[in-house]
């Protein structure tokens with residue numbers, strides 16, 4: 001599952017809390033294939049769109 005995180009970039013912490021509130025271990029170098037295939041987290045998408053004031 002691909003969660004969204006606040007902030008411009010990953011700061012190197014081993015885990016972080018995603019936009020939807022999920023505590024997630026960070027993978028230092030996810031493979032591009034894993035990243036592309038992983039489904040986006042709907043809760044994160046909704047939260048990001050809500051923050052921007054845009055429709056999902």
Ligand SMILES: [Zn+2]
Nearest residue numbers: 003020041044
């Ligand atoms: Zn999420």
